Amino acid sequence: GAVVSQHPSRVICKSGTSVKIECRSLDFQATTMFWYRQFPKQSLMLMATSNEGSKATYEQGVEKDKFLINHASLTLSTLTVTSAHPEDSSFYICSASTRAGTEILADTQYFGPGTRLTVL
Amino acid sequence: GQQLNQSPQSMFIQEGEDVSMNCTSSSIFNTWLWYKQDPGEGPVLLIALYKAGELTSNGRLTAQFGITRKDSFLNISASIPSDVGIYFCAGLYSGAGSYQLTFGKGTKLSVIP
Numbered sequence: 495g496a497v498v499s500q501h502p503s504r505v506i507c508k509s510g511t512s513v514k515i516e517c518r519s520l521d522f523q524a525t526t527m528f529w530y531r532q533f534p535k536q537s538l539m540l541m542a543t544s545n546e547g548s549k550a551t552y553e554q555g556v557e558k559d560k561f562l563i564n565h566a567s568l569t570l571s572t573l574t575v576t577s578a579h580p581e582d583s584s585f586y587i588c589s590a591s592t593r594a595g596t597e598i599l600a601d602t603q604y605f606g607p608g609t610r611l612t613v614l
Numbered sequence: 615g616q617q618l619n620q621s622p623q624s625m626f627i628q629e630g631e632d633v634s635m636n637c638t639s640s641s642i643f644n645t646w647l648w649y650k651q652d653p654g655e656g657p658v659l660l661i662a663l664y665k666a667g668e669l670t671s672n673g674r675l676t677a678q679f680g681i682t683r684k685d686s687f688l689n690i691s692a693s694i695p696s697d698v699g700i701y702f703c704a705g706l707y708s709g710a711g712s713y714q715l716t717f718g719k720g721t722k723l724s725v726i727p
Contacts, residue, residue, distance in 0.1 A: 498656075528715075537702065537717040538657070587656045603715075605649075605656035 496522045498590050500606040507578055508614055515573045515609045517588030523568035524590035528603070529561075532585040544571055578613045585610050617641075620703050620718030627693055628726050635701060635721040636687040643705035643716075646679045646686035651700045651720070660701075661688070693725050 497520040507513050517527060526545050530538040542563050544550035550563035562574040571590075575582055587608040620637045627633055637646070645664050649657035661672050663679035663686060670677055676689045686705075690697055703718040 500656075503654075535720075537719045539717075540715065543713070585654075589656075603659075605658070607656045608654065610654065 496520075496590075496592075496604040498524075498588065498604045498606040500586075500588055500609050502609060503607065504610045504612075506612045506614065509579055510577055512574055512576045513578055513611060515575070515586055515588075515611070517571045517573070517590065517606055519569045519590045519604070522590075522592055524571070524592065525568065526591045527565055527571040528589045528591075529563060529571075529573050530587045530589070532587060532608075534585075538587060541573075575611065578611070580613045583611055583613045618703060618705055618716055618718040620721055622721055623719070624722040624724070626724045626726060629693060629695060631693055633690040633693055633697070633723060634687060635703075636685060637703035637705070637718045638685040639705055639716075640684065641705070641707070642683040643707050644683075644709065645706035646677070647704040647706060647715075648675075648677050648686070648688045649702045649704060649717075651702060653699075657702060690723075693723075695725050695727055698723060698725050 499518045501516045528543050529541045532538045540553050541556045542550045542552045544563050544565035546565050546568050552558045560576055565571040585608050589603050589605040591603045618637050618639050647662050648660045650660055651657040661670050661677040666683045667681045668679040674691045679686055700720045700722050702720045704715055706715050
């Protein structure tokens with residue numbers, strides 16, 4: 495089956511620093527990638543949707559200047575949390591799909607294992 | 615935005631028992647999905663439902679897409695210890711150039727051996 499990896503799996507950083515999280519599709523080309531965040535004992539909240547080579551579409555309430563997304567290739571998307579603060583501590587999960595737009599079906603969206611970010 | 619009400623929030627059951635959980639929404643979805651998430655991992659798709667009234671099984675799991683398109687349930691039969699985890703429902707709406715996947719808040723399942 496399709497595999498999506500994330501790196502790092504855990505990261506601890508000081509307040510004010512920037513952190514980059516990578517999401518890779520290992521055995522397929524991901525036309526679309528999604529970034530979610532999940533607070534403890536909470537559900538997944540979509541942050542943004544990105545298509546290879548174009549700007550990401552951010553959900554309402556998500557600061558695009560704080561959460562920089564780059565989908566530079568069909569197998570890699572990065573999320574950079576800039577000037578991180580303790581309230582940014584969360585579990586960040588990416589997912590990838592081989593399709594785009596309304597053609598994305600549930601079973602073509604594959605989730606990564608997540609990255610635990612802790613900001614001190 | 616769209617919201618899903620998932621219940622129960624948590625369950626403690628004896629190994630071998632059957633489990634049922636459900637999700638309801640005030641909005642219509644094109645697709646209902648059920649995921650399982652283990653601690654520190656991403657969610658894994660269990661069942662996808664694409665048509666109102668559809669009843670689909672995956673091993674000991676059975677899920678149904680409500681005929682109103684606003685609800686879905688998941689049943690697990692003869693639970694085993696490895697069923698432990700958090701189960702999320704998700705509703706997918708796609709159309710008119712938009713695509714939105716909304717997750718429920720999860721049902722935490724604990725199985726007592």
